[in-house]
Amino acid sequence: MTDRTTPVLLVLRSPGGEGHVPPVYDVADPHAPVAEALDLGITRGDGVFETITVVNGIPQALDAHLDRLARSAAMLDLPAPDLTAWRTSVFAAVDLHSEVPEAFVKLLYSRGVEGSGQPTGWVWMQPSADFTRERTEGIDVVLLDRGYPSTVAETSPWLLQGAKTLSYAVNRAALREAQRRGADDVLFVSSDGLLLEGPTSTVILKLDGRLVTPNPNFGLLPGTTQESVFEIAAHNGYKTAYEALTPADLRRADAAWLVSSVRNAAPIRSVDGAPRAVDAALTDSINTGLASRTT
Amino acid sequence: MTDRTTPVLLVLRSPGGEGHVPPVYDVADPHAPVAEALDLGITRGDGVFETITVVNGIPQALDAHLDRLARSAAMLDLPAPDLTAWRTSVFAAVDLHSEVPEAFVKLLYSRGVEGSGQPTGWVWMQPSADFTRERTEGIDVVLLDRGYPSTVAETSPWLLQGAKTLSYAVNRAALREAQRRGADDVLFVSSDGLLLEGPTSTVILKLDGRLVTPNPNFGLLPGTTQESVFEIAAHNGYKTAYEALTPADLRRADAAWLVSSVRNAAPIRSVDGAPRAVDAALTDSINTGLASRTT
Missing domain, CATH: 3.30.470.10 (Aminotransferase class 4, branched-chain amino acid transferase, N-terminal domain)
Structure with missing residues (x-):
């Protein structure tokens, strides 16, 4: 047809x-x-x-x-x-x-x-578009302030943090700001200094041998792809956790990704212009696992 | 036709x-x-x-x-x-x-x-709908935290504060929160305690004999109706000003309005359930002036 x-x-x-x-x-x-x-x-x-x-x-x-x-x-x-x-x-x-x-x-x-x-x-x-480059070569990310404290979802539910709404103009503007700075994507930070999420993705760090992502209680959208990655990682023997993470954690992490439904896991190869390590083997394992889901 | x-x-x-x-x-x-x-x-x-x-x-x-x-x-x-x-x-x-x-x-x-x-x-x-009741009897308003500090437009332009975007889901959610609390409308407050604006309106206070509105630099949409009100007020001998205002200023003001393009000036008759004075004569004068604009 x-x-x-x-x-x-x-x-x-x-x-x-x-x-x-x-x-x-x-x-x-x-x-x-x-x-x-x-x-x-x-x-x-x-x-x-x-x-x-x-x-x-x-x-x-x-x-x-x-x-x-x-x-x-x-x-x-x-x-x-x-x-x-x-x-x-x-x-x-x-x-x-x-x-x-x-x-x-x-x-x-x-x-x-x-x-x-x-x-x-x-x-x-x-x-879908072809995301081979992003999945293998990685992406350049900038940190941008989201303006809200990490407590906002609890104190001010009318701000709709954690809902996937059609009101995404700010997310689009943040991506344009990233492009102006020569980067591919954004990782939002709360006004009290915690890592949050990308405009359309979840961040995962490999930290001390575990896979860790920010706790969704900080006003985040629970990541469907992040959940799948945690299942794949647990199956491969990794411990996983939801925690409070900071830009310092991102700098010291052994690897970091922005994960989302269509692009899957894109390794972060630089943050605000500073190169950082990627784990090509683990990235490939994650993306192979994501593409192999049967439901 | x-x-x-x-x-x-x-x-x-x-x-x-x-x-x-x-x-x-x-x-x-x-x-x-x-x-x-x-x-x-x-x-x-x-x-x-x-x-x-x-x-x-x-x-x-x-x-x-x-x-x-x-x-x-x-x-x-x-x-x-x-x-x-x-x-x-x-x-x-x-x-x-x-x-x-x-x-x-x-x-x-x-x-x-x-x-x-x-x-x-x-x-x-x-x-337009008939706003006679709102213009004459007034409206009940609740103060809601917008989550952002008043500096956000300067520090984080990607948050688009001060732009009239199609991404108004938060403004709609805030109005539903007001209705849940038995009120008609919302006045947002910054996380650092300044009066901001309504979801689709500008606040004006009559304070010490002047008409005062929050400075748009605090991440606000400059109000077209507020500008007309200031012109009408100046014509009638009032001084006008753009300042930093707080909920305490709202409590002590002689009168207060939310002004917007279709409803015009709606006097605020209560804030978070506490009644406050309205100035019926000045309200009528303002709304008559607004309706008499020739451009």
């Missing part, structure tokens, strides 16, 4: 609904408009999303992504997403899309047209 | 372009989809907007709003908006819309479909 360059777009009939009957989605023209002018997703960035890598036709860590979609939606007081309908739509998109080695599906769930009370939801699928 | 309940939607042909020839817009069906699934406005809240009140067919403070659209766009590294095309489209929307006492036009300018390099822009117009 589609060639390699044709994305797939499925619009859910009742993304936050219950008791629907099939079909749960309509196949839409991916190049035609799909959102109305008053959709709160575009007027206010008022919604949530997930991006799931699909390797050889298998959407990876799908349960973790669907769970996180529901958690993000709850943080925004959106109607609970109908995860059965979303899951069905993801598999339908995979069926309709040409099989390619690496693709991704993007789940977008907004509050819908203002005043309608009806959320908007769709699933988009297209082939 | 349209009845009272029909909105107007004009899609700009080249919202960030130059050297175009008329027509600069296309008239679109306001109830049909207009944004594609990969428009960065909806996938990342990556764009800016303005909302302009139209009183008896006159778009008010239009120059100030267009200037601010351009400033917000620059903060996001968007192509400079073609303000002639935007201005033309605003007046065309007003011409196409039924004349009603109070309406608003909303200008939306996003980075456009990912990878296209072409921004998206449209002008939406519809009648």
Whole structure:
């Protein structure tokens, strides 16, 4: 039905609904408009999303992504997403899309047209870009202040830290700042000096022989790929931990990565222009493990 | 052409372009989809907007709003908006819309479909809600921590404080928190204890006989309505000032308002449940002055 360059777009009939009957989605023209002018997703960035890598036709860590979609939606007081309908739509998109080695599906769930009370939801699928260079040669990262203290999620839940919202303008601006500084990506630091996360990734350090990531309690998005990496690492005999980490920990770490759903594990080869060690063998082992997931 | 309940939607042909020839817009069906699934406005809240009140067919403070659209766009590294095309489209929307006492036009300018390099822009117009109650009886406000220090715009421009972006999920969440607390609106406070602004409004205090608002340098959106209020106040013999203000100043103020483009001046009648004085005569004078603007 589609060639390699044709994305797939499925619009859910009742993304936050219950008791629907099939079909749960309509196949839409991916190049035609799909959102109305008053959709709160575009007027206010008022919604949530997930991006799931699909390797050889298998959407990876799908349960973790669907769970996180529901958690993000709850943080925004959106109607609970109908995860059965979303899951069905993801598999339908995979069926309709040409099989390619690496693709991704993007789940977008907004509050819908203002005043309608009806959320908007769709699933988009297209082939992934080639991240071989980032996975093997590594990435240059800058540290940027996120402005918030690490306690913000507990004290000020209305700031939505830890929800994967459509309001990502700051994340995009941070990436442009990184490019201005000649780097590829960003690692945010809290105003009280703790390592947080990238704009669309989780940081993992190899520290004293263990794999360690910042505790999500610091206002972070729990990383689906980070969770998979920890499972792979535990299987290979590594201890893993969630801790408070600082830029000094990053400097002394034996290796460091930004991990995310489509790029997988990208080793950090420099921080603010200062080169740092990469562990090519462990990186390759992690990325091979990620690509081998069967769910 | 349209009845009272029909909105107007004009899609700009080249919202960030130059050297175009008329027509600069296309008239679109306001109830049909207009944004594609990969428009960065909806996938990342990556764009800016303005909302302009139209009183008896006159778009008010239009120059100030267009200037601010351009400033917000620059903060996001968007192509400079073609303000002639935007201005033309605003007046065309007003011409196409039924004349009603109070309406608003909303200008939306996003980075456009990912990878296209072409921004998206449209002008939406519809009648305004009736804000008589808010303007006369006043509003109940809660103070909420915004999490950032008042220095954030200077130290961390990538956080986009002071830009009117499409990434307003936090502003919406703060309003829901206010409703949970039985209030109507929010006044944000910086992590270092200064009054900031509302999610979609500017705060003004009547303090020691002057009208005072927080200095926009604290990471605030410069208020177009606040600027008009200051002009009206100065015309009526009030001194005006931009200063550092605290919750203690709000408590001791003779009167306080949240001002914004469509609701105009809404007197604050309580803060965190504690009643505070309103100045009905001055409020009425301000709102009469706002509604009488000729540009």
